[in-house]
Structure formats: C-alpha cells, structure tokens
Amino acid sequence: MVTDFKESAIEIARQAGAFLRSRLNSTHEIDYKGEINLVTEADKISEEMITSKINHLFPDHDILAEEFTHTNRGSDFRWIIDPLDGTTNYTHGYPVFCVSIALQKLNEIILGIIYNPMLKEMFIAEKGEGCFLNGRKIHVSTTIKIAESFVATGFPYDIREDTQNNLNYFNEMIMKARAIRRAGSAALDLAYVAAGRFDGFWELKLNPWDTAAGWLMVEEAGGIVTDIRGKGYCLESPVILASNRRIHKEMMDVLNRASSIL
Numbered sequence: 001m002v003t004d005f006k007e008s009a010i011e012i013a014r015q016a017g018a019f020l021r022s023r024l025n026s027t028h029e030i031d032y033k034g035e036i037n038l039v040t041e042a043d044k045i046s047e048e049m050i051t052s053k054i055n056h057l058f059p060d061h062d063i064l065a066e067e068f069t070h071t072n073r074g075s076d077f078r079w080i081i082d083p084l085d086g087t088t089n090y091t092h093g094y095p096v097f098c099v100s101i102a103l104q105k106l107n108e109i110i111l112g113i114i115y116n117p118m119l120k121e122m123f124i125a126e127k128g129e130g131c132f133l134n135g136r137k138i139h140v141s142t143t144i145k146i147a148e149s150f151v152a153t154g155f156p157y158d159i160r161e162d163t164q165n166n167l168n169y170f171n172e173m174i175m176k177a178r179a180i181r182r183a184g185s186a187a188l189d190l191a192y193v194a195a196g197r198f199d200g201f202w203e204l205k206l207n208p209w210d211t212a213a214g215w216l217m218v219e220e221a222g223g224i225v226t227d228i229r230g231k232g233y234c235l236e237s238p239v240i241l242a243s244n245r246r247i248h249k250e251m252m253d254v255l256n257r258a259s260s261i262l
Helices: 002-022 041-057 088-089 165-173 184-196 206-222 248-262
Strands: 028-032 039-040 062-065 077-085 098-105 109-115 121-125 132-133 150-153 179-181 200-204 225-226 239-245
Touching: 002 041, 002 109, 002 121, 028 184, 028 248, 039 088, 039 098, 039 132, 039 206, 039 248, 041 062, 041 077, 041 088, 062 206, 077 184, 088 200, 098 165, 098 184, 109 206, 121 206, 132 206, 132 248, 150 165, 150 184, 165 179, 165 200, 179 200, 184 200, 184 206, 184 239, 200 248, 206 239, 239 248
Parallel strands: 062 077, 150 179, 150 200
Antiparallel strands: 028 039, 077 098, 098 109, 109 121, 121 132, 200 239, 225 239
C-alpha cells in the first residue's frame, strides 16, 4: 500500500517543484504572516496543486498543509505538506528551497518525500525501507567529533520579539563545530543530514510540515532525532536535534550548556 502512496507523492512533488522552479525569477505577490514571515502566490498555488491531487487520489485522507489546507475526516492517514519550504529564499531569487510531503499513519510517519527542484534531487524515505536520493540508498555521515562536524541550524520568525531565538545556542555551537550553515530550509537541512552532507542539525519552533518528512529520512538513513534533552522527538516538540548519532551526545552537551547560561 505504501508503494502506491509513494509513487503518487513522488509525481506530485515533482510537478509542484517544476512549477516553483519555473516561477523563481518572476515578480512575486508577497503577503506577511508576521514581520519577517512571508508567503507568496507561489506557496499558495503549489499547495493547491498538491492538495487537489491528494484529495482526488485519496479522498478519505486528512491533510495538514502550511498555508490553508487543514482537513480532518477522521482518517488513519494524514498528509503533512510544506508546498514551498524556503519562502524567504524563494522571494529573493535565492535557489535553495524544496517541496516536502510526508504521510502519517496514526501517530507514525511512514513516508517522506523532499524534492529540491533546482538540483532535481528527490529524497525518499519509507518506514523500515531506508532512505534514497534519486534511487541511490543514502546514509548519515561517519564524523565522530563535533570539532570536525559540519552542522546546520535556522532561526525562528519571532527572533526580534522572543529571547528564545536560538542565538545563545548558535553562539555556543559556533565555537565547537567546524562550521555552521543557515540555508533557510529546515526540510532540506534534514535531508542533507540523511545524505551525510551535514553531520547534525538543530532548530527551535518548527512546525510539523517543516520536519515530518526529514525526521523519517534521518532515522531511515541511520541517524537519530530527539529534542535537545535527548528525549524522543514528536511533531509538537519545541526543539529538534538531528544527527549522525556519533556526535549527538556532544551536540546535546553544547546546546544544554547554552541553556544553562541563560
């Protein structure tokens, strides 16, 4: 059954990604969900493309999408969708963004699709079946020391209003890791941990559509996902910490030291 869902989701993600790629350098209609939290017509059109196809193919399923589609039909299955992760990048013509689609059965993510249309990279994870990039099985990195690690993070949209804004964690981590990148797409960051491009990733105040697909990818690629205290991650967790397992304890120690400094 998951195979049927997977093939449909791959094609839907590819079509939405092709649309986003074609509109990257267009003039965008920008609305604001917050002072620096943007949404464009491309987000909305991409979401409509994705959700309309899912509703047609799987009319009994529930949907949770970032912009406006929240259906609750009482199904065991729920699609969790970010139609454009990296909207700020996209608005400025910065070509780092993706489409993220996950399928949840009851309380378990069973399928994750993340498509980077600029590089035509299709990341796919299926529960118990591993994680793949363009058909090739991928694994987390083998880095064993945080001093040699290449990690990623991001900052919440209320960074100007709330002191829980990741700056304390960033300042502590930058002194321990080899380098940190802040690329602007949490879904891609998680996919890149799964692919071994990043050794670890953490971020605060993410939503289910930011992490659902990537969470499964990291675990299926041999990594681990928790909160910063090492407790099991869930879609409502306020902080996510993902890594190759080998540096997880060191990353937790650094982040928790930053917490104790507050």
